[in-house]
Amino acid sequence: MHNILLSIGAKGVSIVSSLLLVSVTIDYVNPTRYGIWLTLSQIIGWIGFFDLGVGNGFRNRFAEAKANGNLRLARQYVSTAYFAITAMMVIVLAILLVCNHYIDWTIVLGVSNSYKEELGQVFNILSCFFCLNMIVNLFSTLLTADQKPGQSAVIYSAGQLASLGVILLLTHVTDGSLLNLALYFSGIPVIVTLVASAYAFLFTRYRVIRPRFSEVRVGLIKDILGLGLRFFLIYLCMIAIFQVMNIVISREIGAASVTEYNVAYRYFNVLYSVMLIIITPFWSAFTDAYTKRDFTWMRTMVKNLEKTWALSIAAGVVMLAVSPFAYRIWIGDSVSISLTLSAWLLVFVMTQALSNIYMYIINGIGFIRIQFVTYLLFALISWPAMTYSCRTFGVSGIVIVPTVTYLVQAVLSKIQVSKLLSNNAAGWWRK
Numbered sequence: 001m002h003n004i005l006l007s008i009g010a011k012g013v014s015i016v017s018s019l020l021l022v023s024v025t026i027d028y029v030n031p032t033r034y035g036i037w038l039t040l041s042q043i044i045g046w047i048g049f050f051d052l053g054v055g056n057g058f059r060n061r062f063a064e065a066k067a068n069g070n071l072r073l074a075r076q077y078v079s080t081a082y083f084a085i086t087a088m089m090v091i092v093l094a095i096l097l098v099c100n101h102y103i104d105w106t107i108v109l110g111v112s113n114s115y116k117e118e119l120g121q122v123f124n125i126l127s128c129f130f131c132l133n134m135i136v137n138l139f140s141t142l143l144t145a146d147q148k149p150g151q152s153a154v155i156y157s158a159g160q161l162a163s164l165g166v167i168l169l170l171t172h173v174t175d176g177s178l179l180n181l182a183l184y185f186s187g188i189p190v191i192v193t194l195v196a197s198a199y200a201f202l203f204t205r206y207r208v209i210r211p212r213f214s215e216v217r218v219g220l221i222k223d224i225l226g227l228g229l230r231f232f233l234i235y236l237c238m239i240a241i242f243q244v245m246n247i248v249i250s251r252e253i254g255a256a257s258v259t260e261y262n263v264a265y266r267y268f269n270v271l272y273s274v275m276l277i278i279i280t281p282f283w284s285a286f287t288d289a290y291t292k293r294d295f296t297w298m299r300t301m302v303k304n305l306e307k308t309w310a311l312s313i314a315a316g317v318v319m320l321a322v323s324p325f326a327y328r329i330w331i332g333d334s335v336s337i338s339l340t341l342s343a344w345l346l347v348f349v350m351t352q353a354l355s356n357i358y359m360y361i362i363n364g365i366g367f368i369r370i371q372f373v374t375y376l377l378f379a380l381i382s383w384p385a386m387t388y389s390c391r392t393f394g395v396s397g398i399v400i401v402p403t404v405t406y407l408v409q410a411v412l413s414k415i416q417v418s419k420l421l422s423n424n425a426a427g428w429w430r431k
Contacts (some may be wrong), residue, residue: 006150010157015270017160021167022266023331025181026259028171031335033178035255036119038262039109039246054085055138057224059145060366063287066146075208078142079215081224085138089131096127110251122182129186136190139197142206147288149280155196159189230368237375241382241405245398248383252390261395264337267326268345271316275353278308279360286364298361299421305357312353316346344399351406358413365420369431370412378405 026034058081065074105119106112143152166184174180201210249258282301289298319326323342327335362368382401389397419425 006154010150010153014153014157014160015273017157017164019266019270019330021160021164022263024164024167024171025185026331026334028167029178029181031259032255035246035250035258035262036109036111036115036178038258039250039255054081054088054224055141056363058138059141059284060287060364061220061224062142062145063147063284063364064291067288067291071209076215076217076220077224078209079211079213080217080220081138082135082211083213083216084221084224086135089134093127093131096131097124100124100127109247109255111255118178122178125179125182126186129182129190133186133190133193136193136197139193139200144280145284147281147284153277155193156189158196159192162188162192230372234368234372234375237372237379240379241375242402244383245386245402248386248390249395249398252387253395257395260335260337261341261398263327263331263335264323264341264345265349267323267330268316268319268342268349271312271319271346272349272353275309275312276356279305279353279357283360283364286361287366290365295421295423302357302361302417302421309350309354309357313350316350320346338396341396341399344396344403348399348403348406351403351410355406355410355413358410358417361417362413362420367416367420367425367430370416370428371409374409374412375405378408 058077062074062077062081065071065077100120100123103120103123104116105123106116109119140152140155143149143155163185166188167181170177170180170184200206246258246262249261282305285301286298320339320342323337324339327337359371362371378401382405385401386398389400391397393400416425416429419429
């Protein structure tokens with residue numbers, strides 16, 4: 001309960017900071033440049049999926065070692081995971097910096113050629129800080145695996161607040177600049193997380209498991225990646241479905257529409273973020289409970305999570321009803337958002353929340369083949385399907401494919417969870 005309350009407080013701060021960052025950043029660089037920033041930073045965000053699943057594999061293996069009382073193995077997993085992710089990110093960063101010399105981002109994003117030089121510089125800055133973030137953020141994964149998501153949320157919120165403060169300062173002392181935005185927006189959270197993890201490993205109870213080169217076990221990399229690679233394949237499919245939406249909008253409608261979509265999404269994402277506060281601790285909690293075969297507790301928690309989701313629907317309807325007034329107070333008249341887009345995004349975040357209830361449970365247990373196959377099938381059709389729906393229905397159409405994807409995942413995952421917690425899953429349901 002303490003962690004949930006801490007998460008609620010920290011996430012509340014983070015949500016408010018995130019909403020304020022949107023309006024402040026739009027004022028700083030204007031809606032079109034903000035749309036370009038969102039699209040490019042999302043592309044860089046794909047780096048997060050190229051850890052080959054080390055983060056999630058480590059999360060489950062560490063939780064299992066803790067559940068079995070094997071502190072030495074848990075310590076070795078920490079050191080090995082840091083070693084593996086650092087080696088991967090050094091390679092990834094080198095590849096990105098080389099590739100950037102040969103990519104014309106104005107063509108990729110469908111924007112004016114006047115942005116060419118600036119976008120290349122922004123890409124380099126974002127690449128460096130995102131790779132660093134992948135390394136330092138492993139500490140947040142460790143906290144979540146240790147069932148301390150509240151502390152992880154506090155670190156994230158501190159980074160958000162620091163970024164907000166600096167961007168506010170920039171609006172008063174500099175002209176709108178994507179370079180400044182990239183440098184401070186992506187760099188400050190990395191520094192905050194680095195300081196927090198260094199302090200924890202030196203001065204708290206986590207010092208007994210702090211990463212040491214002498215504790216690296218190459219053999220454990222295979223153990224982590226054995227599960228992690230399956231998550232990696234899932235995330236590749238998720239890129240094809242969920243992470244190209246800004247690109248499709250930018251190319252088919254324009255960068256300003258990217259801003260329209262993202263403002264509405266961030267508004268309704270407040271509801272999803274609240275649900276995520278509740279859902280997140282259950283990933284590692286179910287790893288622990290399934291290791292101990294505590295099926296009664298797991299079935300009770302699933303029912304409680306489903307009831308919580310049902311209650312959140314009412315909150316979503318209220319948010320939709322007041323959305324025109326909320327947008328006006330939040331961002332003024334700089335961006336116009338239709339009620340149709342708002343309604344579709346409400347449906348999207350609700351199906352996303354329902355699907356993730358079951359998928360977080362399944363991820364914690366580790367039987368994710370059905371999830372992968374479902375994402376793979378939708379990934380194969382996502383780009384042409386979203387392009388068609390965007391051309392046919394405008395910016396609102398971009399939400400249709402991902403919404404259907406989450407809906408299908410929710411149905412299949414519900415069936416799989418029921419079978420697993422009844423201890424009668426067989427075949428693909430147990431893979």
